[in-house]
Structure formats: C-alpha cells, structure tokens
Amino acid sequence: MGDNVLKVSGLKVAYGGIKAVKGIDLEVNKGELVALIGANGAGKTTTLKAITGTLPPCKVEGTVSYKGVSLKGSQSFHLVEKRLAMVPEGRGVFTRMSIQENLMMGAYTRNDKAGIDADIAKWFDVFPRLKERAAQMAGTLSGGEQQMLAMARALMSHPELLLLDEPSMGLSPIMVEKIFEVIRNVSKEGITVLLVEQNAKLALQAAHRGYVMDSGLITMTGNAKDMLDDPRVKAAYLGE
Numbered sequence: 666m667g668d669n670v671l672k673v674s675g676l677k678v679a680y681g682g683i684k685a686v687k688g689i690d691l692e693v694n695k696g697e698l699v700a701l702i703g704a705n706g707a708g709k710t711t712t713l714k715a716i717t718g719t720l721p722p723c724k725v726e727g728t729v730s731y732k733g734v735s736l737k738g739s740q741s742f743h744l745v746e747k748r749l750a751m752v753p754e755g756r757g758v759f760t761r762m763s764i765q766e767n768l769m770m771g772a773y774t775r776n777d778k779a780g781i782d783a784d785i786a787k788w789f790d791v792f793p794r795l796k797e798r799a800a801q802m803a804g805t806l807s808g809g810e811q812q813m814l815a816m817a818r819a820l821m822s823h824p825e826l827l828l829l830d831e832p833s834m835g836l837s838p839i840m841v842e843k844i845f846e847v848i849r850n851v852s853k854e855g856i857t858v859l860l861v862e863q864n865a866k867l868a869l870q871a872a873h874r875g876y877v878m879d880s881g882l883i884t885m886t887g888n889a890k891d892m893l894d895d896p897r898v899k900a901a902y903l904g905e
C-alpha cells in the first residue's frame with residue numbers, strides 16, 4: 666500500500682457558479698486499471714483536466730500528486746516528460762499531420778530511433794487500418810480510426826500512467842471491442858491506467874477497481890467485480 670502513482674485529494678472545481686467537482690478523493694496504485702464511471706455531466710472530464718492541468722481558467726482546490734510529487738503548475742508538455750499521457754475526449758489527433766507523423770510526435774521525448782521504429786511497426790500490426798493509411802492526413806480517418814491513432818500515439822511516449830477519457834465514445838461495437846482489448850493488454854504490460862467511461866459494464870469488466878461519480882461527488886468505490894454485482898450499480902449504470 667501507499668504505492669500510489671496518482672493521488673487526488675479534496676479536489677473541487679467550479680466554472681464560475683457551476684460546481685463541477687465538489688471535493689473528491691481518488692487514487693490509482695501502480696499497475697492498476699481503475700475505472701471512473703458516471704453519467705454525462707458528472708464531472709469526469711473535469712477531474713481528468715484538473716489532473717493534467719488543462720482546465721480553462723476556473724477555481725480549483727485540493728491537491729493532485731503523481732508519484733508522490735504535486736502536479737501543481739505542470740504544463741501538458743512537461744507531463745509527457747514525466748511519462749504521464751492522456752487521450753482526451755474527442756481524441757485529439759493532429760488532423761493535418763499524417764498517421765505516421767502523429768505516431769512519431771507521440772515519441773518526441775524519446776531518442777531511441779530503432780525502438781521508435783519498432784513501436785510504430787507494433788502499432789501498425791495492432792491496427793492494420795492505420796498501416797494501410799500511414800501517409801494519409803489523420804483528419805481523413807473515421808472517428809474510430811482516429812481513436813485508435815490517439816491511443817497508439819499516447820502509448821508511443823511509453824507512459825507510466827495513461828489517462829483515457831471515454832475511449833469507446835462514438836465507436837462501432839467492433840471498434841469498442843478492439844479498443845478494450847488494447848486497454849487490457851496495456852494494463853497487462855504494467856502501465857497504470859485511469860479509464861473514464863460511460864460504458865460502465867465494459868469498463869468495470871476490464872478494471873481492477875472502480876469509482877462512481879455523480880453530480881461532482883464520488884458516491885461509490887470498490888473492487889470492480891463487486892461493483893458489477895452491486896444492485897445499485899446494476900440499476901443505475903448497467904441497465905440491469
């Protein structure tokens with residue numbers, strides 16, 4: 666215990682008069698895959714943005730520590746150097762760069778050319794559609810393909826902690842399967858993951874632990890398997 670990679674304590678975020686996050690505590694231990702689930706508007710994206718310091722100007726209270734050090738004042742490019750990567754909601758690929766260039770951008774903090782080439786080859790194996798389109802502008806890809814590229818690009822930086830915001834949003838069932846397969850494999854390789862999802866069932870099936878967020882508060886937390894069996898979670902989030 667005490668082996669947390671990420672620790673959020675007493676986090677509050679208000680956009681003007683809107684209290685989006687109302688005092689939450691959350692931690693992710695080394696090697697864990699933790700799911701943060703909750704309805705639209707619960708405050709999940711705001712929480713991730715507070716962790717990465719990418720919120721618009723607003724009132725933030727509380728602390729976020731990464732590997733025991735406060736992230737206060739960190740800018741997103743410093744986070745990559747600290748080996749913390751985030752795939753934002755709505756993907757965030759460089760639409761006017763090719764797929765190959767997007768992957769290379771993901772590795773900009775690395776200088777092991779052979780390793781970078783090997784990783785690009787690996788991601789092209791995992792996502793053959795990206796390989797077929799390697800020289801194409803990323804903006805010409807479908808939503809699902811952009812999601813795959815965003816994930817591969819984030820992993821090109823060899824993160825220790827990966828933050829994912831709704832990776833399944835807008836994807837076809839087959840692509841959702843594929844993305845979750847990648848998430849499970851990434852976790853098995855030892856990367857620590859905080860997964861924000863509205864697809865509570867898939868997220869809890871993949872995760873070790875989970876948190877439920879509702880109206881800016883954490884209302885439930887526990888072992889992911891227990892949460893899948895919890896009648897309250899079933900009724901509110903699994904449609905069972």
Ligand SMILES: Nc1ncnc2c1ncn2[C@@H]1O[C@H](COP(=O)(O)OP(=O)(O)O)[C@@H](O)[C@H]1O
Pocket residue numbers: 680683684685703704705706707708709710711712721
């Ligand atoms: N930039 C913003 N300005 C004002 N209100 C915002 C902004 N971003 C989010 N909100 C509000 O904060 C609340 C939480 O939003 P969000 O964190 O995006 O929730 P989730 O990701 O769980 O759907 C919502 O009420 C939303 O309308």
Ligand SMILES: [Mg+2]
Pocket residue numbers: 709710711754830831
């Ligand atoms: Mg969101």
